[in-house]
Amino acid sequence: MGHWIRHAARLAAVSLLSFCAAVQAADVVNVYSARKEVLIRPLLDRFSEQTGIRVNMLSADAGALLSRLRSEGRNTPADVLLTVDAGNLHRAREAGVLQPTESKVLDEHVPAAFRDPEGYWFGLSKRARVIFRSKERTEQGAIDSYEALADPRWRGEVCIRSSNNIYNQSLVASLIAHQGVEVTENWVEGLVANMARSPQGGDRDQIRAVAAGQCDLAVANTYYFGRMLADEDSRAVAEQVALVWPNQGGRGAHVNVSGAGVTKHAKHTENAVRLLEYLVGSEAQRWYAEANFEYPVREGVEISPVLREFGEFQSDDLNLSKLGVYNDEAVRLMDRAGWR
Ligand SMILES: [Fe+2]
Structure with a gap:
């Protein structure tokens, strides 16, 4: 825990004390997020209501989160890395901070083009x-x-x-x-x-x-x-x-994605997978994409009125x-x- 506090002290604008107290409880999942908390918090709260799993979130930019995961190694409290751009997701895989996830739900709802072929990361929204x-x-x-x-x-x-x-x-x-x-x-x-x-x-x-x-x-x-x-x-x-x-x-x-993967040293792997599966549910997909003016990765999910005005398009597969x-x-x- 001391190790975590030392690292955490460097990050501003997060409720560190509550994060710290919660990281090791059983029914939690800890997320490192390159997305702003306001854009995703309501969704995480709904996940918690439905599952009883509390979500602790630490926001920083993509590069900072990756260096952090690297330096923390097996001591990281993070179970999930949430970031933008397949380039960043791939870098995280290459850096050895992610682990492959096997999930029928994720494979079914995230089209193959938008996820790592070996399940190290999954796209959640499309731009x-x-x-x-x-x-x-x-x-x-x-x-x-x-x-x-x-x-x-x-x-x-x-x-x-x-x-x-x-x-x-x-x-x-x-x-x-x-x-x-x-x-x-x-x-x-x-x-x-x-x-x-x-x-x-x-x-x-x-x-x-x-x-x-x-x-x-x-x-x-x-x-x-x-x-x-x-x-x-x-x-x-x-x-x-x-x-x-x-x-x-x-x-x-x-096209590119925002996406997420389970960290290599996750302590709450099951909860992490449940969170990813929740995020590809129809309701979550619509909300998450709409909050960010993005497209859902899942097929058949309604897009926001602003995006509808952009018209339909064919994307690179x-x-x-x-x-x-x-x-x-x-x-x-x-x-x-x-x-x-
Ligand atoms: Fe951006």
Whole structure:
């Protein structure tokens, strides 16, 4: 326990005392989460009501949670790691901090493309990384694929965030998986040549830059656009921009997940699996996806009204573990091509 307290002291904004007192009780499950507590707490509370299992949660960013799991080793109190991006989930598997889970419920409700082939992690919600265009300065149909972002026609017109960002690394990894390193490298070089500015800011900043006239095109995740449309302060900005579903009729739009896995040294493995199974239930799927402006991973679950307006789309069915497999290669390639 002393070990845990020492580590815990470094984390702010968590109710550490209650977490500490509870970590070793029998009917608990301890979650390390890269998602904000407000976005998931109501769901966890409902799980507790239904099962009597208390959920303790510690929030931090994905990188911090992984280093923490690594340094804690077998002393970790964490039973579940909840994080975003298949690239991060794969890194956690590679770091040896997850264990495989066998569950008929998870296998049945999480489509194969959205989980680790050996059960080390499972997608819980889905997002697409797509193209946004200026409604004012571009026509509908002016761009219809990721490949076209490298077309000289768009010189100086593309806004996209830095290559440090895992979402971009995963997008590039998906291209490597489909087309190989050489074709992808040419594409990245073309994309870098088309950038309107040195990469800066997050996904929402790219959408804002299109609205502000700094570029005609941006790349961003769908939920950021959803949040902007749902927020009175940013709706007018978002409405100047149109969402483009890329590569429809071809391999489909690049998708990624938020997801979770049971930790290697979980002390409450059964409870951990029950929590994951709960999170893929229809009700939980709808709520979790809606709270985050994301898509449920489970088929046949209703999506939120904001997302319904985005329309139906075809998504890339690449197994997302490939995004992790090609991550290193993607990072090196982006570096060579001068993507800051
Ligand atoms: Fe994000």
